[in-house]
Amino acid sequence: MTEVATPDASDSTRSWAELLEIDRRHVWHPYGPMPAARPALGVESASGTRLRLADGRELVDGMSSWWCAIHGYRHPRIDAAVGDQLGRMAHVMFGGLTHAPAVELAERLVAMTPDGLEHVFFADSGSVSVEVALKMALQAARSARGAGARRLLTVRGGYHGDTLGAMSVCDPVGGMHRLFAGVVPEQVFAPEPPAGFDAPLDAAWAAEVTRLVERHAGELAAVVVEPIVQGAGGMRFYSPACLRLLRSLCDRHGLLLVLDEIATGFGRTGAMFGAEHAGVRPDILCLGKALTGGYLTLAATLCTPEVARLIGTGEGGALMHGPTYMANPLACAAGLASTGLLLEGDWQRDVARIERGLAAALEPARSLPGVHDVRVLGAIGVVQLTGPVDVAAATEAAIAEGVWLRPFRDLVYTMPPYVTGDADLASIGRAVVAAAVAGGPA
Numbered sequence: 001m002t003e004v005a006t007p008d009a010s011d012s013t014r015s016w017a018e019l020l021e022i023d024r025r026h027v028w029h030p031y032g033p034m035p036a037a038r039p040a041l042g043v044e045s046a047s048g049t050r051l052r053l054a055d056g057r058e059l060v061d062g063m064s065s066w067w068c069a070i071h072g073y074r075h076p077r078i079d080a081a082v083g084d085q086l087g088r089m090a091h092v093m094f095g096g097l098t099h100a101p102a103v104e105l106a107e108r109l110v111a112m113t114p115d116g117l118e119h120v121f122f123a124d125s126g127s128v129s130v131e132v133a134l135k136m137a138l139q140a141a142r143s144a145r146g147a148g149a150r151r152l153l154t155v156r157g158g159y160h161g162d163t164l165g166a167m168s169v170c171d172p173v174g175g176m177h178r179l180f181a182g183v184v185p186e187q188v189f190a191p192e193p194p195a196g197f198d199a200p201l202d203a204a205w206a207a208e209v210t211r212l213v214e215r216h217a218g219e220l221a222a223v224v225v226e227p228i229v230q231g232a233g234g235m236r237f238y239s240p241a242c243l244r245l246l247r248s249l250c251d252r253h254g255l256l257l258v259l260d261e262i263a264t265g266f267g268r269t270g271a272m273f274g275a276e277h278a279g280v281r282p283d284i285l286c287l288g289k290a291l292t293g294g295y296l297t298l299a300a301t302l303c304t305p306e307v308a309r310l311i312g313t314g315e316g317g318a319l320m321h322g323p324t325y326m327a328n329p330l331a332c333a334a335g336l337a338s339t340g341l342l343l344e345g346d347w348q349r350d351v352a353r354i355e356r357g358l359a360a361a362l363e364p365a366r367s368l369p370g371v372h373d374v375r376v377l378g379a380i381g382v383v384q385l386t387g388p389v390d391v392a393a394a395t396e397a398a399i400a401e402g403v404w405l406r407p408f409r410d411l412v413y414t415m416p417p418y419v420t421g422d423a424d425l426a427s428i429g430r431a432v433v434a435a436a437v438a439g440g441p442a
Contacts, residue, residue, distance in 0.1 A: 016042045016054040031176070031408075038392060046073035049420050051404055059404040062414040062428040066406075067231075067263055069294030071341055072417045078293050078337040085333035094122070094326040101332035108339055109300055113273060114281040117302040121319065122327040126262035126288030127161030129299035132321050133284045134165045134224070137256045140307045141221030143314025145254070149221045151185070153213060153255075157192035158226055159233035160260050169224045171233050188216050193238035197228065197277075197377055201241035213249045222256035222284070223249070227274035228377075231263035235382045235413050237375055240278035247280040256307065262288040262299065266339070267347045268415065270355065270378035283307055293338030298331035350418040354379040354425060358414065361429020368433070370440035372410070382413040383432055387441035394439025403431035412436045 020042055028034050042054030049072050051059045064070055071078065085101060092099060106120040121136075123129040134152065141149035154160075154169040159176075161167070167177040168184040171192075177184070190209045194202040213220070223246050230236040250257045259282035264274035268290070271277050275285075284307060288299035311319050325331075358381035365383045366374050373384040389407045398405040405414060405428075412435045414428050 016044075020054075048072045048074070049417050049424055057399075058402070059399065060402055060416075060420075060424045060427050060431075062398070062403050062405045062416050062431065064290075064415050064417045065294050066289070067268065067415045068289045068292070070266060070268075070290045070347075070418050071293045071338060072419045073294070075293065075337075075341070077341060078295055078334055081333045081337035082295060082330055085330050088329070090330055091325065091328050093324075095322060099327075099329050099332075101329050101336060102327035105332045105335045105339070106300075108336065108343075109287070109302060112339065112343070113285055113287075113302055114275055116281050116304050117285055118305055119303050119308045121301045121303075121321070122323075122332070123288075123299040123301060123321075124323045124325045124328070125161075125297055126286065126299050127163040127166045128323060129262065129286040129288055129301045130160045130166040130169075130224075130260060131163050132301040132319070133258050133260075133286050134169075134222075135321055136284050136301065136303055136307055136311060136319060137222035137224075137258055139314055139316070139319065140256060140310035143310040148219055151187055151216065151219045152222055152224050152258075153188040153190060153216065153220050154224045155190045155192050155209075155230075157230045157233045157236055158224075158260075159231055160224065160226070161262075175233055188212060188220065192230070192234075192236065193242040195236055195373075196239060197237040199239045199241075201239060201245060205242070206245055209245065210249060213253055213255070217253040217255070220253070220255055222258050224258040224260065226260045227264055227280075228269055228277050229264050229274060229380065232408075234409070235375075235380070235384070235411050237377050237380075243275065243278035243280055247278075250283075256283040258282060258284040258286070260286045262286055266290040266342060267351055267418065268378055268380060270348070270351050272342075291338065292331055292334035293341070295334040295338070296328065296331035298328065298335055347418050351379045353422075354416060354418065354420060357422060357425040358429060361426055362432060365433045365436050368436060368440065371436060379418060380413070380415050381429070381432060382411060383436045385410045385412070385436065385440050389435075390439040394435035397434040397438035398431040401427060401431035401434050403428050405431060405435055407435060407439060412439065 024035050043051050044054050045052045051061050123132050156171050160169050168187050170177050190212050261273050265287050283304050285302040292298050359376045362374050362381050370386050372386045375382045391407050394407045412432050
């Protein structure tokens with residue numbers, strides 16, 4: 001056993017140099033080796049759109065802490081809601097018990113989401129909400145059509161999470177989970193939707209998707225996609241017409257449509273939910289990330305009464321899932337406050353303003369050598385390079401501009417908080433361009 005100092009939890013005298021060394025030795029960070037290839041930056045506090053580093057520097061957050069902190073940090077409304085709930089109870093099991101924050105948040109999500117989604121299952125992360133959605137689809141299909149309906153159809157270029165079931169519907173070749181080929185269930189993959197939010201439906205793509213659905217309909221339970229924006233799989237935007245085709249094919253063949261709105265939900269694309277761009281309603285919907293405004297981990301999976309009926313009347317008679325921290329009261333209180341801010345505020349104006357600002361700020365990147373594409377939709381700005389980004393160089397260039405970004409693969413991108421002001425937005429734009437220059441292919 002390695003000896004590790006265990007100071008009192010209230011001890012605030014330890015130096016950041018000591019803490020960062022302990023971090024390097026013992027703490028595993030996302031998508032990285034152990035020990036880390038590069039040291040993490042210590043964050044002492046955060047407020048509004050700014051992160052205050054341990055060394056005293058302040059950075060404008062261009063990432064909304066992986067797309068969650070849409071209202072910025074230390075928002076007084078959410079702070080107060082969490083504090084009030086903490087004075088009542090921090091947690092209680094959800095098996096056989098319930099509480100007001102969960103009931104009221106479920107009621108609100110039913111009202112906010114596309115019509116017909118009337119039942120809410122709370123999960124503890126986006127990946128788990130996808131796992132729950134897949135279980136819902138597979139159990140409902142088994143009830144309706146027998147055990148043969150056990151596969152899922154999705155599209156290349158997608159990302160749905162890091163747990164085993166979710167990995168099975170991520171891109172099996174270009175995605176980050178190709179190491180697990182042969183371990184995760186083998187699903188049916190259609191080509192990635194042709195790029196372009198404003199593009200018409202591509203006839204060749206439509207024909208191939210139709211052919212795949214018709215060929216595999218007997219063994220399929222559902223179609224699973226991210227609507228309009230493929231997030232961590234490549235930050236690609238595609239036409240709402242593609243989503244309408246998938247809805248039509250599901251209806252024609254008796255399949256369920258599962259939409260993963262973990263990244264796109266709660267206004268990020270300019271609509272409250274990405275599905276609204278296409279005017280379609282899913283049978284099952286996954287939510288997460290911005291649900292609590294970045295305060296606490298919480299996700300939700302919604303479904304129609306028909307899906308719930310099939311599960312309840314099928315083998316087992318219940319949905320076979322139950323997280324320990326399901327519907328945590330603190331997280332539900334934060335979710336109520338965060339969604340309340342959206343419903344009462346003018347987020348659409350803010351997202352449209354951010355879209356205009358990013359479009360103008362990122363335009364100079366189009367002429368840079370090594371840049372493949374520049375695209376903006378809602379509060380999402382992307383510079384795609386012609387090769388892998390030098391993450392260290394790109395990150396340092398952004399920090400030099402006073403901005404925090406997290407490039408990956410061949411992408412330098414931003415998803416800022418909706419409360420980001422115009423001056424900070426201009427800084428983010430300069431940082432993205434600088435990062436593309438510094439981190440671009442040699």
